[in-house]
Amino acid sequence: MTATPARARLDLLWGRGARFLGAPTAIMGGAMTWVSERHLVSAISNAGGFGVLACGAMPPDRLAGEIAATKALTDKPFGVNLINMHPDLDRLIDVCREQGIGHVVIAGGLPSGAAIRRIKDGGAKAMAFAPALVAAKRLVRHGIDALIIEGSEAGGHIGPVATSVLAQEILPEVREVPVFVAGGIGRGDAILSCLEAGAAGVQLGTRFVCSTESIAHPNFKQAFLRAAARDAQPSVQIDPRFPVIPVRAIVNEGTKRFMETQRALIDQVDRGELTREAAQLEIEHYWSGALRRAVIDGDVENGSLMAGQSVGLVTREQPTAGIIAELIEQAETALVRRWAAYPSAAPPAAVGAA
Missing domain, CATH: 3.20.20.70 (Aldolase class I)
Structure with missing residues (x-):
């Protein structure tokens, strides 16, 4: 042809x-x-x-x-x-x-x-x-x-x-x-x-992600289908003393708790209750296993919903x-x-x- x-x-x-x-x-x-x-x-x-x-x-x-x-x-x-x-x-x-x-x-x-x-x-x-x-x-x-x-x-x-x-x-x-x-x-x-x-x-x-061949959990796919471009945001670093590598993902409860966790750990360091190194380690380990929890287990509230801003263009499974x-x-x-x-x-x- x-x-x-x-x-x-x-x-x-x-x-x-x-x-x-x-x-x-x-x-x-x-x-x-x-x-x-x-x-x-x-x-x-x-x-x-x-x-x-x-x-x-x-x-x-x-x-x-x-x-x-x-x-x-x-x-x-x-x-x-x-x-x-x-x-x-x-x-x-x-x-x-x-x-x-x-x-x-x-x-x-x-x-x-x-x-x-x-x-x-x-x-x-x-x-x-x-x-x-x-x-x-x-x-x-x-x-x-x-x-x-x-x-x-x-x-x-x-x-x-x-x-x-x-x-x-x-x-x-x-x-x-x-x-x-x-x-x-x-x-x-x-x-x-x-x-x-x-x-x-x-x-x-x-x-x-939302292709029919993708093994991502139905909950994970639904999160993509519901999301707009503005919902996929980079993780935020609260204090330059505690660097956070930016990760773009759909905002969920886990994202909000990550912010709260950073604040709590930084407060502990400032009060002398925790070393800076220990706090940094806890911050880095916060998302450990979070992507698997979302993609495989379907925990879209606590897991990591890594997605690009083009997620708003994903409108159906095909x-x-x-x-x-x-x-x-x-x-x-x-x-x-x-x-x-x-x-x-x-x-x-x-x-x-x-």
């Missing part, structure tokens, strides 16, 4: 990213702990996207089992996301090599040159997140094969800079490797904008293939509308179609 002019243009725009991923499109699935497991990852890859398995805190043997289980559900390429601070990072990289994984994404900090070399020596392409232009250039010097730039609109652990600003800072300056844009992307129109700005592709996480098809249709429609408004910018076949 011949592609429409709009689809041909879209394929051209994300051609570099699609070739890099080995997928029909350059739509990556964001690696979400407890959510991006075998079922969702395989569904994204089977639908023409590129699924990415979230290793999180898994030990090497468990990761090997999850990779094997994912392979049993798809014969399409998919990647694995590893956390830079994981104590067994080298062994996890080796597991990816042993399992024939073609793309390894390092998150949670900048990977060392040694880690990048270990990934590449194992035959995989190395990808990493660049929070600023200086970091992007450093990663390129160390041999990274592709970059992901993720703005503060994203869910989970976030940086301070918006996607739109990161894109302006990095996309014009980094052409040596493909750059994928993430954070707050929930429609095909936005995907088109990223591609036209120079991105090789995009990464979406929040949009896939198959992953339907989500990807919808994103593509929205991007194509945006192109057709533009060509209708500015016929001189359209290819000849598109003018007639419009």
Whole structure:
């Protein structure tokens, strides 16, 4: 079947990213702990996207089992996301090599040159997140094969800079490797904008949480379906003496108690009843296991509802293939509308179609 002019243009725009991923499109699935497991990852890859398995805190043997289980559900390429601070990072990289994984994404900090070399020596392409232009250039010097730039609109652990600003800072300056844009992307129109700005592709996480293949608890999905963009807020640091890594999540009772807990602990320190170190440890441990409680157990009041601001665009549960098809249709429609408004910018076949 011949592609429409709009689809041909879209394929051209994300051609570099699609070739890099080995997928029909350059739509990556964001690696979400407890959510991006075998079922969702395989569904994204089977639908023409590129699924990415979230290793999180898994030990090497468990990761090997999850990779094997994912392979049993798809014969399409998919990647694995590893956390830079994981104590067994080298062994996890080796597991990816042993399992024939073609793309390894390092998150949670900048990977060392040694880690990048270990990934590449194992035959995989190395990808990493660049929070600023200086970091992007450093990663390129160390041999990274592709970059992901993720703005503060994203869910989970976030940086301070918006996607739109990161894109302006990095996309014009980094052409040596493909750059994928993430954070707050929930429609095909936005995907088109990223591609036209120079991105090789995009990464979406929040949009896939309510797919039918996602194993997230029904309560977790309902929280997403009810939420508006403004409900996904970053965690707040009350006192600079007690740093809190910002995490964007839907506000719930657990969020409110986190604020109260910080205040109570800081008061204890100020009264000399608790050491600063002990208080910091309690603050850091507050959310321990909270994501699993929400995603798997369905405790959406006390667990962590990590979500990006695009959660307001998640309006129903639908198959992953339907989500990807919808994103593509929205991007194509945006192109057709533009060509209708500015016929001189359209290819000849598109003018007639419009």
